[in-house]
Amino acid sequence: MAFIPSFSIVFESFRLAVGSLRANKLRTMLTLLGIVVGVTAVIAVVTIINGLDSTVADAFSAQGSTAFSVSKRPLVITSREDLIRFNKRKDVTDQDAEAIERLCDTCWRVGMSINGSSLVKFGENRAENVSVRGLSLEMFDIENVSLQAGRLWTEQEGRSGRAVCVIGTDIVENLFAGRSPFSVVGEEIRVDGVPFRITAVAEPFGKVLGFSRDNFVYVPFEVGQRMFGSRDSIVVHVQVRNSGLFETAKDEVRSIMRNRRKKSFSDTDDGFSIDSQDAFIGIYQNATSGIYFATIGVAVISLVVGGIVVMNIMLVSVTERTKEIGLRKAVGARQSDILLQFMIESVTVTMVGGAIGVFTGYGLAYLLSVVLGFPLLISPSSALLGVTVSFVVGMISGSYPAWRASRLSPIDAMRNE
Amino acid sequence: MENIDSNGSGLSHPYNSLIKMRGIWKTYQMGNEQLHALREVSFDVRRGEYLAIIGPSGSGKSTLMNLIGCLDTPTKGEYWINGEQVAKMSDDELARIRNKEIGFVFQTFNLLARATALHNVELPLIYAGIGSSERHDKAVDALNSVELGDRISHRPNELSGGQRQRVAIARALVNHPSILLADEPTGALDTHTSAEIMTLFEKLHEEGNTIIVVTHEAEVAERAHRVITIRDGEIEKDEKIR
Numbered sequence: 001m002a003f004i005p006s007f008s009i010v011f012e013s014f015r016l017a018v019g020s021l022r023a024n025k026l027r028t029m030l031t032l033l034g035i036v037v038g039v040t041a042v043i044a045v046v047t048i049i050n051g052l053d054s055t056v057a058d059a060f061s062a063q064g065s066t067a068f069s070v071s072k073r074p075l076v077i078t079s080r081e082d083l084i085r086f087n088k089r090k091d092v093t094d095q096d097a098e099a100i101e102r103l104c105d106t107c108w109r110v111g112m113s114i115n116g117s118s119l120v121k122f123g124e125n126r127a128e129n130v131s132v133r134g135l136s137l138e139m140f141d142i143e144n145v146s147l148q149a150g151r152l153w154t155e156q157e158g159r160s161g162r163a164v165c166v167i168g169t170d171i172v173e174n175l176f177a178g179r180s181p182f183s184v185v186g187e188e189i190r191v192d193g194v195p196f197r198i199t200a201v202a203e204p205f206g207k208v209l210g211f212s213r214d215n216f217v218y219v220p221f222e223v224g225q226r227m228f229g230s231r232d233s234i235v236v237h238v239q240v241r242n243s244g245l246f247e248t249a250k251d252e253v254r255s256i257m258r259n260r261r262k263k264s265f266s267d268t269d270d271g272f273s274i275d276s277q278d279a280f281i282g283i284y285q286n287a288t289s290g291i292y293f294a295t296i297g298v299a300v301i302s303l304v305v306g307g308i309v310v311m312n313i314m315l316v317s318v319t320e321r322t323k324e325i326g327l328r329k330a331v332g333a334r335q336s337d338i339l340l341q342f343m344i345e346s347v348t349v350t351m352v353g354g355a356i357g358v359f360t361g362y363g364l365a366y367l368l369s370v371v372l373g374f375p376l377l378i379s380p381s382s383a384l385l386g387v388t389v390s391f392v393v394g395m396i397s398g399s400y401p402a403w404r405a406s407r408l409s410p411i412d413a414m415r416n417e
Numbered sequence: 418m419e420n421i422d423s424n425g426s427g428l429s430h431p432y433n434s435l436i437k438m439r440g441i442w443k444t445y446q447m448g449n450e451q452l453h454a455l456r457e458v459s460f461d462v463r464r465g466e467y468l469a470i471i472g473p474s475g476s477g478k479s480t481l482m483n484l485i486g487c488l489d490t491p492t493k494g495e496y497w498i499n500g501e502q503v504a505k506m507s508d509d510e511l512a513r514i515r516n517k518e519i520g521f522v523f524q525t526f527n528l529l530a531r532a533t534a535l536h537n538v539e540l541p542l543i544y545a546g547i548g549s550s551e552r553h554d555k556a557v558d559a560l561n562s563v564e565l566g567d568r569i570s571h572r573p574n575e576l577s578g579g580q581r582q583r584v585a586i587a588r589a590l591v592n593h594p595s596i597l598l599a600d601e602p603t604g605a606l607d608t609h610t611s612a613e614i615m616t617l618f619e620k621l622h623e624e625g626n627t628i629i630v631v632t633h634e635a636e637v638a639e640r641a642h643r644v645i646t647i648r649d650g651e652i653e654k655d656e657k658i659r
């Protein structure tokens with residue numbers, strides 16, 4: 001006989017499923033747990049990574065893909081051997097920057113930075129490990145720094161090595177608790193014991209991946225060189241007018257620098273490194289794909305465990321309801337009707353688990369978005385994914401118990417234990 | 418064959434028979450042993466008969482019931498209900514016959530505990546694929562006919578034993594089956610309630626229903642019009658008593 005379930009039978013099955021879930025609340029909760037955890041993991045990770053992707057994209061698109069840097073060591077170093085090798089290279093100097101500025105036609109802006117970290121104090125208040133960077137004036141354009149209070153130091157001030165600085169909003173918060181950015185302009189802070197006058201406070205950059213980017217003191221490049229020059233090489237930053245010129249500029253700078261380092265064609269190492277934000281994005285993508293796979297692992301394991309739990313509970317339920325199944329068959333239920341009833345019950349359990357998982361997943365993503373500071377991007381497709389996954393788990397883990405139920409003999413309903 | 422012919426209980430009108438069993442065997446394989454629960458059973462039941470099946474414990478009454486009710490198939494022999502050969506039907510075909518031709522009444526009622534009286538009575542109609550409003554009307558009618566029209570939304574644990582058995586009878590009647598089949602219908606009831614149920618059976622018989630009751634209680638068997646006695650899987654006696 002063809003299997004055509006009537007609407008009445010589907011509805012009866014659904015009613016039954018809801019009824020038996022409500023009748024046994026503790027068991028239902030335990031059954032749901034695995035599915036809830038699995039779907040929560042999927043939803044939370046998809047949502048969090050979406051949010052992170054968007055902040056990271058925002059953070060880096062401030063520069064667009066128009067800027068790159070020339071430095072002694074690359075941004076990413078993967079082994080100690082490499083570190084030793086890179087440290088043997090010649091330092092990048094301000095003469096290199098000058099040469100690039102003079103010889104590179106496609107380069108638009110050329111800036112210099114030298115980086116360190118220091119103890120910063122104001123009176124009794126102190127902040128450790130503050131990023132202190134000596135910047136040439138071009139860097140404020142290249143890195144798109146804007147000021148919310150005060151003014152930038154002048155070229156004259158920079159060249160004469162005046163102890164002036166531009167600070168980030170974290171410094172205002174940490175050293176001048178409660179004071180407005182305007183009121184701190186003109187104050188004197190100490191960087192590694194040396195007094196610096198604040199000429200401006202920068203607009204905040206915000207957080208990326210939970211790390212603040214506003215804990216800095218910018219000083220004139222010449223001053224930075226005096227402070228850190230003996231310890232480290234400088235970095236030359238180049239910006240082109242539009243991203244179409246990016247690769248050309250990179251090639252130009254590379255050949256200028258190789259010439260200056262007297263490298264022949266046969267030398268495999270440039271003797272310097274060119275990096276752009278692509279490198280950052282690469283690191284970021286590596287990290288997030290790691291998280292992705294780890295969580296997908298967790299999700300798969302808990303869904304498999306959840307599926308096994310559902311299958312077990314369904315088998316118990318079939319055994320418990322032998323008499324009911326026998327009775328239904330005695331009054332005319334076909335095998336397919338019983339099969340359908342238990343499949344619907346199983347899928348209902350996992351779909352309820354999936355729906356709860358979607359909500360807890362969004363909840364978890366929301367909490368993390370508040371803590372790490374990224375936008376909560378709720379995508380309907382991730383909810384759909386969660387529900388689909390739980391539907392499939394329900395189908396798979398329900399099929400064996402449902403098949404067993406459909407095969408039960410109606411004579412069992414007549415038997416009085 | 419001749420003992421059936423001699424009491425003239427139906428073979429003389431074979432084409433009139435609602436139930437026609439010929440040479441039915443039911444054999445269980447118990448390890449190396451063969452256990453014959455029924456041997457060479459033949460009889461007919463005509464529409465409108467009120468039949469009791471009696472016999473000592475282990476004689477094969479329930480086995481015969483299961484075959485009559487199409488819950489099981491015979492090892493050997495032929496069986497027609499309403500002209501349809503059911504001895505070799507598939508599971509799903511038997512389900513259709515049970516749904517259409519047979520109404521069961523069990524000793525322990527077998528109601529769904531979480532469902533209302535109304536829903537319990539609707540059950541056979543659900544599997545008959547009948548829509549909800551027609552189903553509701555038919556179930557209410559059936560409950561009215563067993564005088565439970567005022568209890569339709571009660572659950573089994575909110576009903577007395579006699580009321581539960583009446584819900585079960587309403588469920589058995591709701592799809593207008595050809596046969597009402599009851600296995601020890603009063604086994605779980607006290608004397609007074611048993612009498613009530615037997616009176617209900619009599620009324621249903623008068624209204625034209627065909628009734629087959631399996632029992633070991635003499636008072637229950639006495640209410641029937643014909644009694645078949647089984648011993649060791651064989652029909653020992655088949656007599657009209659009124």
Ligand SMILES: Nc1ncnc2c1ncn2[C@@H]1O[C@H](COP(=O)(O)OP(=O)(O)OP(=O)(O)O)[C@@H](O)[C@H]1O
Binds near residue numbers: 447454479633
């Ligand atoms: N599934 C089975 N497997 C093996 N033997 C069975 C099975 N069902 C019944 N029998 C045997 O068949 C015989 C008849 O059993 P049946 O249940 O029909 O007896 P009964 O007349 O209904 O007895 P009671 O009055 O005690 O209910 C018994 O000997 C029983 O042991």
Ligand SMILES: [Mg+2]
Binds near residue numbers: 478479480
């Ligand atoms: Mg019995």
